[in-house]
Amino acid sequence: MAFSIGELSRRAGVKVPTIRYYEAAGLMPPAPRSDGGQRRYGRADAERLTFIRHARELGFEPEAIRELLDLTAHPEQSCATIDAIAARHLREVERRIASLGRLRDELARMIGECGHGRIGDCRVVETLADHAHCAGEHP
Amino acid sequence: MAFSIGELSRRAGVKVPTIRYYEAAGLMPPAPRSDGGQRRYGRADAERLTFIRHARELGFEPEAIRELLDLTAHPEQSCATIDAIAARHLREVERRIASLGRLRDELARMIGECGHGRIGDCRVVETLADHAHCAGEHP
DNA sequence: TCTACGATCTCTAGCGACTAGAGGTTCAAG
């Protein structure tokens, strides 16, 4: 029935120290303890930790995951807030993609313009030395 | 001629504590000092720091910037190594863009599939709870 | 020349999200 932190680690695919960190960070509830003081877990903990791991893999911040977990405790309520959190995260991901896209273009241009001769004439060095050689802005 | 760290900060657009951090990190050379022990800089330092700032803005790691700065000290040599460092960084940026693109698709699909009803039926929650609901892999 | 006050100095600590290790205790198989 009740299992150890190592078993939980295997079931959810999360390292043992990370589980303890999540408990200290308030993502996992304080686990009940055995007589000797070791943490004991149940099926619900494995599900919660799997949820946390997957949300982290999808880039959600711990704070957002806390909100999501709180909301799932009330299955009867509207999921509007949950969807809004996900949509907010999606917008943030899109923003980062756009930003990295500008970066990629600038890097590609800089490399493409270099004649690959001496360092003194390298276009990469010139561009890094002076933002005026950049096509657009970057944050 | 020689100017203070505050003046260097204004010229290069880098905060004063960050300049001291760069010195400790080996990106900037140890600055000569005034009689009272304050750092004094010259034109070359402002150029070097501007280079560092711009390279950081373009996402280069401090370690890569150190290599670039070392190489620019030998303007007669071939710029092949410099271009290789830049190309390596470009590949890394492209890798991150691709990874974020997969993330974006997964998030958009997850949100798009939700009927926006009760939390108990929310597709976002279902997907976060079980990676089997994801279309592809994510790192 | 004295004084005031902003700028600079060093040192320490904090951020976020973990990860690694030391040194000590508990659990479970044989």
Next chain:
DNA sequence: CTTGAACCTCTAGTCGCTAGAGATCGTAGA
């Protein structure tokens, strides 16, 4: 009952800065 793997807590380290405390320096006005 013994053994040894797994567990416990606590501290410290990662990276690239950033923010303070408390002391000292530099410079301009009176």
